[in-house]
Amino acid sequence: xxxxxxxxxxxxxxxxxxxxxxxxxxxxxxxxxxxxxxxxxxxxxxxxxxxxxxxxxxxxxxxxxxxxxxxxxxxxxxxxxxxxxxxxxxxxxxxxxxxxxxxxxxxxxxxxxxxxxxxxxxxxxxxxxxxxxxxxxxxxxxxxxxxxxxxxxxxxxxxxxxxxxxxxxxxxxxxxxxxxxxxxxxxxxxxxxxxxxxxxxxxxxxxxxxxxxxxxxxxxxxxxxxxxxxxxxxxxxxxxxxxxxxxxxxxxxxxxxxxxxxxxxxxxxxxxxxxxxxxxxxxxxxxxxxxxxxxxxxxxxxxxxxxxxxxxxxxxxxxxxxxxxxxxxxxxxxxxxxxxxxxxxxxxxxxx
Amino acid sequence: xxxxxxxxxxxxxxxxxxxxxxxxxxxxxxxxxxxxxxxxxxxxxxxxxxxxxxxxxxxxxxxxxxxxxxxxxxxxxxxxxxxxxxxxxxxxxxxxxxxxxxxxxxxxxxxxxxxxxxxxxxxxxxxxxxxxxxxxxxxxxxxxxxxxxxxxxxxxxxxxxxxxxxxxxxxxxxxxxxxxxxxxxxxxxxxxxxxxxxxxxxxxxxxxxxxxxxxxxxxxxxxxxxxxxxxxxxxxxxxxxxxxxxxxxxxxxxxxxxxxxxxxxxxxxxxxxxxxxxxxxxxxxxxxxxxxxxxxxxxxxxxxxxxxxxxxxxxxxxxxxxxxxxxxxxxxxxxxxxxxxxxxxxxxxxxx
Numbered sequence: 001x002x003x004x005x006x007x008x009x010x011x012x013x014x015x016x017x018x019x020x021x022x023x024x025x026x027x028x029x030x031x032x033x034x035x036x037x038x039x040x041x042x043x044x045x046x047x048x049x050x051x052x053x054x055x056x057x058x059x060x061x062x063x064x065x066x067x068x069x070x071x072x073x074x075x076x077x078x079x080x081x082x083x084x085x086x087x088x089x090x091x092x093x094x095x096x097x098x099x100x101x102x103x104x105x106x107x108x109x110x111x112x113x114x115x116x117x118x119x120x121x122x123x124x125x126x127x128x129x130x131x132x133x134x135x136x137x138x139x140x141x142x143x144x145x146x147x148x149x150x151x152x153x154x155x156x157x158x159x160x161x162x163x164x165x166x167x168x169x170x171x172x173x174x175x176x177x178x179x180x181x182x183x184x185x186x187x188x189x190x191x192x193x194x195x196x197x198x199x200x201x202x203x204x205x206x207x208x209x210x211x212x213x214x215x216x217x218x219x220x221x222x223x224x225x226x227x228x229x230x231x232x233x234x235x236x237x238x239x240x241x242x243x244x245x246x247x248x249x250x251x252x253x254x255x256x257x258x259x260x261x262x263x264x265x266x267x268x269x270x271x272x273x274x275x276x277x278x279x280x281x282x283x284x285x286x287x288x289x290x291x292x293x294x295x296x297x298x299x300x301x302x303x304x305x306x307x308x309x310x311x312x313x314x315x316x317x318x319x320x321x322x323x324x325x326x327x328x329x330x331x332x333x334x335x336x337x338x339x340x341x342x343x344x345x346x347x348x349x350x351x352x
Numbered sequence: 353x354x355x356x357x358x359x360x361x362x363x364x365x366x367x368x369x370x371x372x373x374x375x376x377x378x379x380x381x382x383x384x385x386x387x388x389x390x391x392x393x394x395x396x397x398x399x400x401x402x403x404x405x406x407x408x409x410x411x412x413x414x415x416x417x418x419x420x421x422x423x424x425x426x427x428x429x430x431x432x433x434x435x436x437x438x439x440x441x442x443x444x445x446x447x448x449x450x451x452x453x454x455x456x457x458x459x460x461x462x463x464x465x466x467x468x469x470x471x472x473x474x475x476x477x478x479x480x481x482x483x484x485x486x487x488x489x490x491x492x493x494x495x496x497x498x499x500x501x502x503x504x505x506x507x508x509x510x511x512x513x514x515x516x517x518x519x520x521x522x523x524x525x526x527x528x529x530x531x532x533x534x535x536x537x538x539x540x541x542x543x544x545x546x547x548x549x550x551x552x553x554x555x556x557x558x559x560x561x562x563x564x565x566x567x568x569x570x571x572x573x574x575x576x577x578x579x580x581x582x583x584x585x586x587x588x589x590x591x592x593x594x595x596x597x598x599x600x601x602x603x604x605x606x607x608x609x610x611x612x613x614x615x616x617x618x619x620x621x622x623x624x625x626x627x628x629x630x631x632x633x634x635x636x637x638x639x640x641x642x643x644x645x646x647x648x649x650x651x652x653x654x655x656x657x658x659x660x661x662x663x664x665x666x667x668x669x670x671x672x673x674x675x676x677x678x679x680x681x682x683x684x685x686x687x688x689x690x691x692x693x694x695x696x697x698x699x700x701x702x703x704x
């Protein structure tokens with residue numbers, strides 16, 4: 001395996017590619033016999049083997065590194081707590097421990113709850129609060145919401161497994177079930193998390209802040225929605241320590257709840273659009289429009305491009321862009337790409 | 353034009369289709385002569401002419417009806433104002449006119465600003481506020497943000513025209529410029545709108561509420577971020593009338609600002625992914641993977657499907673789904689769709 005390191009990505013790509021073709025063209029197998037000579041080409045000493053390309057998902061990974069998100073959050077809250085601790089005599093209101101109050105004020109500000117039980121009382125403190133709330137909104141909106149989204153997806157699997165435990169479905173069946181109803185299960189997961197957070201919050205407020213049960217619930221609602229009138233808030237040391245964690249998690253959770261609700265609605269519309277596009281009767285003008293290479297018949301790939309465009313998944317611009325590259329790569333101008341084109345395309349570049 | 357009404361959608365579709373084919377296959381014209389006999393088929397007395405299909409965009413229009421959004425918002429705020437007017441003696445705090453206070457409290461609650469200058473002081477009022485803030489969040493998050501998004505897109509064109517006025521570009525060039533840099537221009541538009549709203553808010557607070565300029569700015573920041581500590585707020589009748597409009601618009605505008613920021617980042621990543629996918633060197637295994645119908649050559653449409661899948665625009669599932677329908681529609685199992693398939697497909701349904 002001398003050249004295994006260099007070729008691994010290619011091999012991986014090749015395996016994946018085979019799976020891709022195999023699944024999609026299975027119904028055509030009875031008419032076409034698969035040409036198996038192609039994979040041998042991978043061994044040719046061309047540039048690609050010398051500097052193998054990575055799969056795009058490796059390079060442009062959209063998954064967030066949780067450690068990084070956590071560290072950024074920790075750094076931000078620590079910085080905020082230090083700043084507000086330094087100006088603690090310029091913050092007026094109901095105080096407990098200096099450092100806990102600084103962290104609490106920091107969380108209440110960055111989540112935009114803003115009870116008003118502690119308010120900045122000097123130009124410096126006010127300016128700090130302004131800077132801190134804008135950056136906090138950006139941090140929560142851009143970073144934490146995405147991280148929460150990923151956490152939810154992991155929790156989803158547990159929920160589905162719990163639901164289907166009695167039915168004794170196989171893991172593969174459960175996975176398929178999750179895949180088809182991703183939005184629905186995500187919605188349930190976030191709903192359950194939210195209810196648990198609300199109950200815990202209410203009980204802690206009832207127990208720690210000696211509010212009656214209704215007032216505790218009212219304070220929970222005013223907090224997770226980031227309303228924060230401030231008539232009821234966390235005023236004890238223990239309550240404020242709990243609040244720093246609970247406010248951050250529950251406000252993000254409610255935001256995710258509304259996000260899931262919107263996603264669920266979009267998904268339902270998308271599904272009915274897909275169904276409509278697929279089941280509507282084809283006309284001759286559809287055939288003509290789908291026929292990209294003007295050979296008067298519509299191939300499977302042409303049909304896929306036409307229908308996906310009709311569903312709005314891809315746009316005219318996407319197609320044009322790729323077609324322009326196809327033109328460049330098709331060196332012998334045969335209207336199709338073959339191995340011969342690959343060999344000749346060493347110096348091909350888009351001419352504009 | 354006896355049958356013009358019935359055929360209009362088809363004709364439109366046909367014209368659009370021609371444009372679609374023309375743009376994408378222009379480079380192939382030198383090899384393939386276009387078959388012009390197909391459009392005549394439109395006139396055939398089949399089911400489609402009797403009940404012409406609408407274009408999907410007409411049926412599943414994602415554009416929001418502004419009148420409807422405005423009416424829903426108006427109904428919601430009116431309902432809220434009436435409710436809070438009825439319980440006005442159960443709301444404590446700094447009061448001006450009963451009805452204006454009810455509307456002001458309603459807006460401050462639904463945008464989650466929650467100053468706390470007016471707070472509910474009975475079980476009924478608290479419950480009303482809880483219900484109202486949840487529904488308000490949903491309304492703003494799901495409906496108003498989308499409406500704002502559409503308004504922004506319209507404003508964008510004005511901005512771009514203003515920027516390019518000196519260069520005397522043609523409208524077509526400007527349109528193309530907007531199309532390519534949609535995210536960037538949207539970001540500038542929302543930034544400018546936000547700055548104007550902040551300046552206006554600061555000046556009104558300075559003038560009406562006799563705050564000094566810095567405190568007015570601090571109150572603006574605390575409001576548009578929905579922080580709303582409540583140490584500074586609108587306490588005069590005039591200020592509260594202004595606030596009802598200004599708070600609603602400016603909080604949505606700031607949310608849009610962060611949304612645009614995220615979009616800008618996503619767009620940049622997407623562009624580099626697209627560039628990478630298009631310019632990377634093709635290998636023999638790519639060719640094999642792209643070859644959907646196993647004829648050992650990659651057609652233009654197969655290349656488009658393969659590359660768009662690599663860019664993440666379409667998924668394996670999308671392709672499989674459409675391919676299954678292709679199989680159903682390909683009645684004579686020739687591996688291509690022709691007019692003959694259309695005639696025979698009268699009773700075709702997906703067999704699962």
